[in-house]
Amino acid sequence: MSIVLPPEHLQKVLGYTFSEQRLIKQALTHRSFASTHNERLEFVGDAVLNAVVGRSLYIHFPKLNEGELSRLRASLVRQESLANVASELNLGDYLWLGEGELKSGGHRRPSILADALEAIFGAAWLDGGFEAAQSIIERLFVSRIESIDPARALKDPKTALQEWLQARHHALPLYEVVRQEGESPNLVFEMSCSIPALKVTTLAQGPSRRSAEQLAAGEALGMLKEKYPGKAPRRA
Amino acid sequence: MSIVLPPEHLQKVLGYTFSEQRLIKQALTHRSFASTHNERLEFVGDAVLNAVVGRSLYIHFPKLNEGELSRLRASLVRQESLANVASELNLGDYLWLGEGELKSGGHRRPSILADALEAIFGAAWLDGGFEAAQSIIERLFVSRIESIDPARALKDPKTALQEWLQARHHALPLYEVVRQEGESPNLVFEMSCSIPALKVTTLAQGPSRRSAEQLAAGEALGMLKEKYPGKAPRRA
Structure with a gap:
């Protein structure tokens, strides 16, 4: 006890x-x-x-x-x-x-x-x-x-994700439009970011494709770092 | 000016x-x-x-x-x-x-x-x-x-959405599993809720299918009410 x-x-x-x-x-x-x-x-x-x-x-x-x-x-x-x-x-x-x-x-x-x-x-x-x-x-x-260090912490998440994956010899993530809604200037894009080999898919919304992709990429990178702390899987 | x-x-x-x-x-x-x-x-x-x-x-x-x-x-x-x-x-x-x-x-x-x-x-x-x-x-x-009035405000969102749609003669929403991740007790379900006729799809995560569905339904209902304030479209 x-x-x-x-x-x-x-x-x-x-x-x-x-x-x-x-x-x-x-x-x-x-x-x-x-x-x-x-x-x-x-x-x-x-x-x-x-x-x-x-x-x-x-x-x-x-x-x-x-x-x-x-x-x-x-x-x-x-x-x-x-x-x-x-x-x-x-x-x-x-x-x-x-x-x-x-x-x-x-x-x-x-x-x-x-x-x-x-x-x-x-x-x-x-x-x-x-x-x-x-x-x-x-x-x-x-x-x-x-x-x-804001410069480091705020590195563009798509770039950071790409670097993380490349360092482990994985393919680049796939970005897809899941949904697009509303009219300018209130457009909402929902983008998915998938890394099939590592079984991670995230979704995020933003006022542009790019902003939604960045958010989805940031979330994917966060999940990967949580899922694989320390040594991360490399592609065989 | x-x-x-x-x-x-x-x-x-x-x-x-x-x-x-x-x-x-x-x-x-x-x-x-x-x-x-x-x-x-x-x-x-x-x-x-x-x-x-x-x-x-x-x-x-x-x-x-x-x-x-x-x-x-x-x-x-x-x-x-x-x-x-x-x-x-x-x-x-x-x-x-x-x-x-x-x-x-x-x-x-x-x-x-x-x-x-x-x-x-x-x-x-x-x-x-x-x-x-x-x-x-x-x-x-x-x-x-x-x-x-909590009883009213917190009515189960799936039921509330269903009632909103039925009052306007629309089909029921479709719920689908988008993603399922993690292991018990840290399972994460991501569910989509779609009302194709009204061009609304929402996504939500939760620790169970049901909880994620409820969140997605609540968001869909919120979007429908914003999109169609006052008189809402009825199916022809």
Whole structure:
């Protein structure tokens, strides 16, 4: 039987002590453990995380446009990134999980870790006001934001995907129009980006073929990096 | 030549006077008018809007789960809804638009109105802190949130779509699996929902076929309602 740590040390690391301890407890409770679980808090936390990180990026990168800010934020708050932050906090040691999740290693599962981290942000907002949530989030993300090299992080995703595939001797991705709707200037294109050999297909929408392709390519590259962390498959 | 109103009256209606008037001016400036325009502010404003509305819904509807809260929020902050709020504020009268946008009625275009409204929320956050943005947003959205009937608003989207189509004598939508990925419990299904006769196809992802179908159906219904406001086409 695994032991769940009480959240005192976690709160020290976060730099915030909850007035209502039931809120941090709820944030650390997976739905498999109890009916009062962290999913509603995660909804609030996801929103405050996006807002705080968005504002920090706005201030830190005065020359970037909104699309670029949006892409940087997406990379900071994607499940994989949040799970990394959660791992650094040893969040898994504080989680209340049901029997099945415990046995299958739920306290190391990226989705469970990322959701609990967001729930903590939401709980902090409800407990201590917006500034409480903001200070926890900024403490965890400020170094990540400051270490972003926009030129590298914002490399055109189609190029980055192409380079990733070529380095592994794979064929180029296929881009196809899935849907085209509306009238100028409100056209919407939906493009797919497929890499059949690696069983990845993504879809994205944008106001032009090119913008939708870039988004789909960026998502495909993200999926490939998650699917094949470290050594990636080369074509035989 | 149309006259742009100075933003004094608008600030009275919003219940907030900017310390830095250049920020409200920027929020009201479309990219067609000047290089210092509202798109970056819109990025910040979109995030604070989602956070504030999300928290209000969380508090107002203690029994709803995160998926339901998410659907309610999406309906409140979709472009059409924001354009309605903007119209009630006569926001179009305060917008700085380039010549071309002016001539083509840009000050009544939903996307331009919605974007400027979000930019105002972002500008208020930067100008007066989070509470300034929160109070403007709550003032504009509180009655909308209080008038939500969750039972009606959250009617199962597949059923709602089916009823909408049947009332207009159209065939039922087609649902198809576009993609299936990952392994349990992290399965991802991508489903399409098509209504060929009305040229609408949507895609959505979810952890099950059913959840992805519901999301795709909800999006299709939203698109149909936007495409055919008021009287909708009946099959001949």
